Amino acid sequence: MGLLEDLQSKILIGDGAMGTLLHAHGIDNCFEELNITKPEDIFNIHKAYQKAGASVIQTNTYGANFPKLKRYGAEEKVKDINIEGVRLAKKAVGDSGYVLGTIGGIRSFQKSIISLEEIKRSFREQLFWLLSEDVDGLLFETFYDLEELKTVLEIARHETDKPIVTNVSLHEKGVLQDGTPIVKALKILEELGADVVGTNCRQGPYHMLEILEEVPLLDKSFLSAYPNASLPQYVDGRLIYETDPDYFYKTALAFKDQGVRLLGGCCGTTPSHIEAMAKALKNAVPITEKTVKEAPPIEVLSQEIQAQPHLHEIVQEKHSIIVELDPPKKLGVDKFLKGAHALQAAGIDALTLADNSLASPRISNLAMASLLKDQLKTRPLIHLTCRDHNLIGLQSHLMGMHTLGFNQVLALTGDPSKIGDFPGATSVYDLSSFDLIRLIKQFNEGVSFSGKPLGQKTNFSIAGAFNPNVRHLDRAVQRLEKKVDCGADYFISQPIYSIEQLEDVYEATKSLKAPIYIGIMPLTGAKNARFLHHEVPGIKLSENILTRMEKIEHDKEQSAKEGILLAKELIDRAYELFNGLYLITPFMRYEMTVELANYIKAKELVSIERKI
Numbered sequence: 001m002g003l004l005e006d007l008q009s010k011i012l013i014g015d016g017a018m019g020t021l022l023h024a025h026g027i028d029n030c031f032e033e034l035n036i037t038k039p040e041d042i043f044n045i046h047k048a049y050q051k052a053g054a055s056v057i058q059t060n061t062y063g064a065n066f067p068k069l070k071r072y073g074a075e076e077k078v079k080d081i082n083i084e085g086v087r088l089a090k091k092a093v094g095d096s097g098y099v100l101g102t103i104g105g106i107r108s109f110q111k112s113i114i115s116l117e118e119i120k121r122s123f124r125e126q127l128f129w130l131l132s133e134d135v136d137g138l139l140f141e142t143f144y145d146l147e148e149l150k151t152v153l154e155i156a157r158h159e160t161d162k163p164i165v166t167n168v169s170l171h172e173k174g175v176l177q178d179g180t181p182i183v184k185a186l187k188i189l190e191e192l193g194a195d196v197v198g199t200n201c202r203q204g205p206y207h208m209l210e211i212l213e214e215v216p217l218l219d220k221s222f223l224s225a226y227p228n229a230s231l232p233q234y235v236d237g238r239l240i241y242e243t244d245p246d247y248f249y250k251t252a253l254a255f256k257d258q259g260v261r262l263l264g265g266c267c268g269t270t271p272s273h274i275e276a277m278a279k280a281l282k283n284a285v286p287i288t289e290k291t292v293k294e295a296p297p298i299e300v301l302s303q304e305i306q307a308q309p310h311l312h313e314i315v316q317e318k319h320s321i322i323v324e325l326d327p328p329k330k331l332g333v334d335k336f337l338k339g340a341h342a343l344q345a346a347g348i349d350a351l352t353l354a355d356n357s358l359a360s361p362r363i364s365n366l367a368m369a370s371l372l373k374d375q376l377k378t379r380p381l382i383h384l385t386c387r388d389h390n391l392i393g394l395q396s397h398l399m400g401m402h403t404l405g406f407n408q409v410l411a412l413t414g415d416p417s418k419i420g421d422f423p424g425a426t427s428v429y430d431l432s433s434f435d436l437i438r439l440i441k442q443f444n445e446g447v448s449f450s451g452k453p454l455g456q457k458t459n460f461s462i463a464g465a466f467n468p469n470v471r472h473l474d475r476a477v478q479r480l481e482k483k484v485d486c487g488a489d490y491f492i493s494q495p496i497y498s499i500e501q502l503e504d505v506y507e508a509t510k511s512l513k514a515p516i517y518i519g520i521m522p523l524t525g526a527k528n529a530r531f532l533h534h535e536v537p538g539i540k541l542s543e544n545i546l547t548r549m550e551k552i553e554h555d556k557e558q559s560a561k562e563g564i565l566l567a568k569e570l571i572d573r574a575y576e577l578f579n580g581l582y583l584i585t586p587f588m589r590y591e592m593t594v595e596l597a598n599y600i601k602a603k604e605l606v607s608i609e610r611k612i
């Protein structure tokens, strides 16, 4: 009899955790490599689970794929670890059970940490070796990312007719991290050919059962559940799970009542938990009908009424000026406010506020934006870096921005801390700019990063950063395309200092599906010019510019005038090529950006007059 025939009439018991069990025994390195370095330990664990009553044993190959083994320098051992993994499980199980070849999800919350192409490659390799040892079926578990699971399931279904179990993992009750309700996700997996579908890890029985109450019995596939022992507790720097096997006796019956046919355990569970569940379900008959609890209606999402068009909408239609005026590095905001007022008077479309640029602390840009809100009509565009905010902080910041009515945001990875005033500070980087753009896009759908409904849809217009001052412009443009795919609405560039570069950038980006604000930062003097030319990676000024600035080096006023003149020459060409102009205020010298903004406005007037 095969696994699926058995499941027609029985509830089968799976095994429990491998990773946390090994960890509890003091093992801190690669768990899967033990298949070849300490096979007897793994064999004994399989045997213990089998003795406890599990008839479905999974191979110790959860993370036995190229990218995960690479963390331990074991990436060349994918073949041996997987082959040995199956052999050990088979030896332990003998004829009295089934061996599932396990493959774990790779992506957790950082989607862009690994491309789907790499996932496919590593999945195919692992799948090949597991199938080569003739497993009884496959178990794909701990998949938070539905896109990843769908992709690998399609590959596997194409390669084999063996039973496939797919288990998703949920941060939030009832929804996957992209907001897909679990019922829908399981139906999708069933349609793609999974024979058993369900959920594992993250939740203990309580929350998992709550989730399953909303899941109906499916037409073609069986339901599975592998709960954690409990919610984890953080003790002395380690994650600890409660161990109360009796509780698992009681909850096993509840899982049966929800229609689960394959029941095992995930993190924190031990052979004692499995023994308790096996005892509880010894002669249990699976249910064939179920009353499904209706999912609570999703809160009505109110879409904010947009008072002004977004920047990306404006710049598609006409010339638009945004100006960076950074929050002060010291306390005291008078000069900043004067600058902001002067720039508003010049008629700019937005004031952009850096998030601790160059990794040096400044007054919080959200605080400065709130201050502006009370005093000015010009809207702020808030920079948000992944360097200074972890995943919790980023979401809290975005919710704060939405609450205050700020919906223009620039999503950045951010300069690393080591270049700034506090080189010992941590650069968080929970997310990359790609992930952050995706996150904000998901907020616009009313869904948090982990899939939780936010109660309202945000209305962010999302800018991405563009650094054209790189050796390979084509690669920079590829990054922009990727940012567009993630949801970026437009781009804002680092400053450009030559007409030729402006033209190169125009050529390289003209088929991009998002508009660009081109960066122009006036030089303040020869020292500033030399610094940019020699010390800022990627920025090169022409000999002509350097000489022009050096000639008047000792005249401060004249230097600023020359800086303005050069910026105007760049603006003349940029104005012809791009609609968006991004003026960067150097060293709080807002009178320079005010003059440039006025210059651009005058050009606009001339062109309007010409049209009339």
Ligand SMILES: Cc1cc2nc3c(=O)[nH]c(=O)nc-3n(C[C@H](O)[C@H](O)[C@H](O)COP(=O)(O)OP(=O)(O)OC[C@H]3O[C@@H](n4cnc5c(N)ncnc54)[C@H](O)[C@@H]3O)c2cc1C
Pocket (backbone or CB within 6 Å): 353, 354, 355, 356, 357, 358, 359, 383, 384, 385, 387, 410, 411, 412, 413, 414, 415, 432, 433, 434, 464, 465, 466, 467, 470, 472, 475, 476, 477, 479, 492, 493, 494
């Ligand atoms: C308009 C604008 C505003 C900015 N505001 C801030 C701010 O407020 N606070 C702050 O800390 N920083 C700011 N920066 C700096 C920014 O963080 C760095 O310029 C960063 O290198 C590029 O932008 P990003 O953070 O989105 O990085 P991403 O585009 O996500 O790039 C991440 C990393 O990949 C690398 N990379 C990027 N492009 C290439 C390429 N073509 N070839 C090879 N490697 C590449 C870089 O090392 C970069 O650090 C700003 C930059 C711009 C353009």
Ligand code: MET
Pocket (backbone or CB within 6 Å): 016, 017, 018, 019, 020, 058, 062, 102, 141, 142, 201, 266, 267
């Ligand atoms: C992070 S979920 C872990 C699943 C795997 N089966 C293990 O227990 O090691």
Ligand SMILES: [Zn+2]
Pocket (backbone or CB within 6 Å): 142, 200, 201, 202, 228, 266, 267
């Ligand atoms: Zn787990």
